[in-house]
Amino acid sequence: MADTVVRTRKQPSAPGAPKEVGRLPRAAVHHPWWFALPAIVVFAGFFLVPNLLNFYYPFTNWSSYHADIAFTGLDNFKTIADDGSLLRAIRTTLLYALLAALFQNGFGLVLALLLEDDSRFNRFFRAVFFLPVLISALATGYVFQALLDQDGAVNAVLGTDVPWLGSPTWTLVVVTLIHGWKWMGLSMLIYLAGLKGIPGEMLEAAKCDGAGPWRTFWSVRRPMLAPAVTFNVTTALIGSMNTFDIVQATTGGGPAASTEVFNIYMFRIFGQGLYAQASAMSLVLFLVVVAVAIPLVVGLRRREQML
């Protein structure tokens, strides 16, 4: 159909071509909707619809113990609020995301600054530091469990007996360090691109004005890195709120539930057959992500435009 339309536009007198089709807007003819349709259908069907359903099922008693599903109001939310898991999951996940984003970006930026020049040596080591990105997060978790176990390799080498993964206070920090380690290569690449985008004349000018390396970094490069920072911080924060594999493989949410982020909780509760309760937690995760993401994206964008 679209084909005849194009010809009508080229040869208005073409016989047999229905006139009213020729009046379709040009865009509709050249870039017909049906190219976008399959993507929209799949995305709506398997991403948006579940998220919409997620606004209903938390208010039911859907579980493996009932044959039918009945509306129960806020019962599930009362349950997770009363047993303390709601606040704990929110606190743990936010702390995890904050620390993971900090470590991932810190490591990535340092690596990018170290490996900035385009030499053969640097190119090789960029690939080396990118390796952890390629290894699955679950495998990463097991590797670090073997390293950090109380009987593990790190304690053996240092001759210490530190329970790296057994402290209710510090293990969360250790796990976020592992998260930062896993993804630092990706941040590094993006910071490298940001650094490359800084015009050489600007650095020259700073040098002529007598700025040392620190001054140059702080006054010239740091502001020019804003877009890279925006991208990296946003993706790191949002991505790490969805974390599961590393935590599951290193601590499984322990010790004393101190690393039990949303997804670990959902996984555990779903396994117990309490589907609606898991769904309630999933809805809270959704709301928390929205609450963090919107001001973050808006704020960082604005700051970027001001510079």
Place this chain on the structure above:
Amino acid sequence: MTPVWRYGRPALVLLLAALAVGVPLWLVAVTSAKPQAEAIRPNLDLPRHWQPGSNYQDAVSQGEMLRGFVNSLLVVVPSVVLVLILGAGAAWVFARRKSKLVSAAYALCISGLLLPPAVITIVMELRQLGLANTRPGMIAVYTGMYLSTSIFFMTGFIRAIPMELEEAARMDGAKPSRIFVRIILPLLRPVIATATIMVMLYAWSDIFYAFFVLGGGERATLPLNLYQVAGAQLYLNNWHLVFAYVVVMSLPMVAVFLVGQRKIVSGITSGAVK
């Protein structure tokens, strides 16, 4: 550049690489070659008795590796292909058409960049559709999850492609589908390379969504098998098998990266900083 820094920088890079990447990889490599007795307490010593062959064989046979590998391929490859083709089609329309409706559809379609997938109700929906515990179900879920990323990157890319290229082809009487296949898709090659590796990376190593959608059993993917190998009480402390498994499972991704390194790197970086 001061002389200290000239030699200090490479030295620091070497040190960091050895500590941060070398040590973990070394641990994996030596442990995967040890007999079980030596591997119970993982350490960095060289194996006293080398037996990589039998470990890798055990990992392959006990961990159902071959089946896992095929299962992984059967969900990851179709997901990647769908994400790319459906994403490219949508991105073309979103990049070229300007109306309120199109912008709204675009905003909706890239909302998956930020929003988390509602994994619990995905299970509910798949059960009702009869797709729970099936590969098509898993493929649909992965495609839905990663479409946003590909649409976002591809739309940005297509906007930078001059309209004249399309117009010239249109003058020659090419239909939209022909223009799409012959002009847009080839030009999208750099983004496609990046999107492929990113989606592959996530889907190949995904375990969370696979747990909910596929579960264990017949259709378990490689990460699900690894989880079973590492988690089952029977195999507890079988670090030598776990790490043999980790090596084999990671090799395909490393190979893909090495082959497409340059394209992947430039693709990741050009998409991000705009």
